[in-house]
Amino acid sequence: MSFREFKEHVKKSVEIAIGEADYPLIDYELFEPPRPEFGDLSANVAFMIANKLGLNPLEVAEAIGDKLRIPEDSLIADFEVHEPGYINFKVRYPDLAYRSILDAISKEDYGSLNIGKGKKVCVEHTSVNPNKALHIGHVRNLVLGDSIYRVLKFTGHDVQILNYIDDSGSQIADIVVGFKYAGFPLEPPDGKKFDHYCGDHVYVKVNELYAKKPELIMKQKEVLKAMEEGKSDIADFAKELTKRILKEQLKTCWRIGAYYDCLNFESHIIEAKIWDRLFNLMKDKGIVQFVKEGELSGCWVIKMEGEDKEKVLKRSDGTLTYIAKDIPYAAWKIGLIEDPFQYDIFIKQPNGKDLWSSVSGKGKDEHPSFGNSDLAITVIDVRQSRLQKIISYILSLLGGKSEKKYLHLSYEVVSLSKKTADELGITIEKKEFIHMSGRKGIYMNADDVLDALHKKAYEETKKRNPDESEEWHHNIAEKVAISALRFDLIKQDLDKMIVFDLSEALNLEGETGPYVQYAHARASSIIQKAGIIPIITLDGASLLNDPIERELVKMISKFDLYVEEAVKNLSPKTLARYAYQLATDFNAFYERKPVLQEKDETKREARIALVHAFRNVVKTAFNLLGIETPDRI
RNA sequence: GGGCCCGUGGCCUAGAAUGGAUUAGGGCGUCAGCCUGCGGAGCUGAAGGUCGUGGGUUCAAAUCCCGCCGGGCCCA
Numbered sequence: 001m002s003f004r005e006f007k008e009h010v011k012k013s014v015e016i017a018i019g020e021a022d023y024p025l026i027d028y029e030l031f032e033p034p035r036p037e038f039g040d041l042s043a044n045v046a047f048m049i050a051n052k053l054g055l056n057p058l059e060v061a062e063a064i065g066d067k068l069r070i071p072e073d074s075l076i077a078d079f080e081v082h083e084p085g086y087i088n089f090k091v092r093y094p095d096l097a098y099r100s101i102l103d104a105i106s107k108e109d110y111g112s113l114n115i116g117k118g119k120k121v122c123v124e125h126t127s128v129n130p131n132k133a134l135h136i137g138h139v140r141n142l143v144l145g146d147s148i149y150r151v152l153k154f155t156g157h158d159v160q161i162l163n164y165i166d167d168s169g170s171q172i173a174d175i176v177v178g179f180k181y182a183g184f185p186l187e188p189p190d191g192k193k194f195d196h197y198c199g200d201h202v203y204v205k206v207n208e209l210y211a212k213k214p215e216l217i218m219k220q221k222e223v224l225k226a227m228e229e230g231k232s233d234i235a236d237f238a239k240e241l242t243k244r245i246l247k248e249q250l251k252t253c254w255r256i257g258a259y260y261d262c263l264n265f266e267s268h269i270i271e272a273k274i275w276d277r278l279f280n281l282m283k284d285k286g287i288v289q290f291v292k293e294g295e296l297s298g299c300w301v302i303k304m305e306g307e308d309k310e311k312v313l314k315r316s317d318g319t320l321t322y323i324a325k326d327i328p329y330a331a332w333k334i335g336l337i338e339d340p341f342q343y344d345i346f347i348k349q350p351n352g353k354d355l356w357s358s359v360s361g362k363g364k365d366e367h368p369s370f371g372n373s374d375l376a377i378t379v380i381d382v383r384q385s386r387l388q389k390i391i392s393y394i395l396s397l398l399g400g401k402s403e404k405k406y407l408h409l410s411y412e413v414v415s416l417s418k419k420t421a422d423e424l425g426i427t428i429e430k431k432e433f434i435h436m437s438g439r440k441g442i443y444m445n446a447d448d449v450l451d452a453l454h455k456k457a458y459e460e461t462k463k464r465n466p467d468e469s470e471e472w473h474h475n476i477a478e479k480v481a482i483s484a485l486r487f488d489l490i491k492q493d494l495d496k497m498i499v500f501d502l503s504e505a506l507n508l509e510g511e512t513g514p515y516v517q518y519a520h521a522r523a524s525s526i527i528q529k530a531g532i533i534p535i536i537t538l539d540g541a542s543l544l545n546d547p548i549e550r551e552l553v554k555m556i557s558k559f560d561l562y563v564e565e566a567v568k569n570l571s572p573k574t575l576a577r578y579a580y581q582l583a584t585d586f587n588a589f590y591e592r593k594p595v596l597q598e599k600d601e602t603k604r605e606a607r608i609a610l611v612h613a614f615r616n617v618v619k620t621a622f623n624l625l626g627i628e629t630p631d632r633i
Numbered sequence: 634g635g636g637c638c639c640g641u642g643g644c645c646u647a648g649a650a651u652g653g654a655u656u657a658g659g660g661c662g663u664c665a666g667c668c669u670g671c672g673g674a675g676c677u678g679a680a681g682g683u684c685g686u687g688g689g690u691u692c693a694a695a696u697c698c699c700g701c702c703g704g705g706c707c708c709a
Contacts, residue, residue, distance in 0.1 A: 031651095385636095508674055
């Protein structure tokens, strides 16, 4: 925590000095200098002022330096003006070390912030069509959404997690056709998980069959129509099928560590007929226009500022385009319409939390309030950007001056590497990767990746802990597997495509989740052997003065700054990188600074406290990424 | 045709919002070391770079602006 204080102290002192030197107050940056001899924080304020006033940066820096006064009780030890114009500050290290270690070992919520207090946020993620198993691309969505949920919660937001279920699309009809008209047995012959069976066999094969047996396409249309009308054997069958697959998908989600508050079914959105209300509202406000002539004659369209093309919402034959289903749902999320849904408990989740869902007909009288958030975050990949942009635009018009916001959190897709595709029997020409497609059978199921990771981790942990039980090994292997997968999918930038390669993913060394878990386990081992309650004194803290220790301490003291960055930018990768850096600093410390063997008692106790501090922080950071940190792996 | 995104050593990647410090961080892979010291999923070191390319802005550009090339996506 105290690095933030240090930063604030510097900021205040600089501002006072700027005023006394008669310079204008200007936006500037405090950053960590590239080399330790330049101190702990640098200000580029002299450059900014010099730029604006046409002066020499060094002279400005010196003038500010002349006026700079360090208050007695501040965390600033010293400062120095350095060419070509930086003002470098040194922290009062013993105080920084003492305070941050003390906080890290004593505060349960070390690193948490209260910046989201009173703010209601909903996060929609996963939203996989319920006709197949989750593949590795869906997991990127889930991991991103779930991590953001965790960070938002940690920073005081009131968060709800939604999962949108498109139960009325043609993909559902496809598998209904498979079971009802193409002769697939309802029970997987090989005992396969039901969602895998439906996705890998029924869905893919039915789509292949359409080419050979056109009569099946007619059947698909019939099924779709029956589903739309409801209340028929086929419609009921489709509903049950969807539920069964959904429940299997949820098992995979829970396995990865994601839980939800509410499932929103597309069929219920249609049933509630909120589109008409919304459409009238849009007509009243003049957001949509009726086209009288030309190509789009008879259509209701919307025109976005700065774009020359209209987007059709309602076709001339009265049918709605895809986006017309999304707008009501989005409007519901931020409370632009009254809640039209009925709710009931869908299932109790393994973490004990009830999972609610919208229902057809009458639901439970009492239920949590869903939707109506101040901020709605929708996690969908970049291919939906245009549609999402239109939705945001429409909502901003509908909402008027309201502070409520709809946000599309976009990320690039996951594709398969040539090598991994080859191993799955998928041939690629020329290119080094291939985009996944459920319909074409080009994908890698999440459970299969996890199973492969589990197997690898199991072999490793068994070697290391030969005396433990099978159950123990599998338990740990699973946690390591989840760690490897989640870390791998969250660590890079959202606008970069991930070319998934199984053999690379199976490497559990280097910049990976297991690396961080390993550092945590090493710390736990020391703590267990030390067997004492950690204590830290100012004297002890001042002995942690080796550059290696200073790095680790400073990293710990900056945790909340990284949390803040992660939540402000909605970028969990910040925390993944932080956790990795922290673990690297710890490993360096571990290799070179003996803890238990240290002769000097004060120093030993201080180091033990540092190990405790590290362990708490890395655990919290990984929790925010949905990754567990066992004491032994 | 219009729009969005990406391009950093053999491969992957951070740094880009807010331009700065004669060493552009990591990881994989390669090579060489390190357990009679708390767990080697580790540590140390080495080799490997026109930051796609050409121009512009600036005292200063991987970072900002424009053109081009290559790749991906969306819309028509």
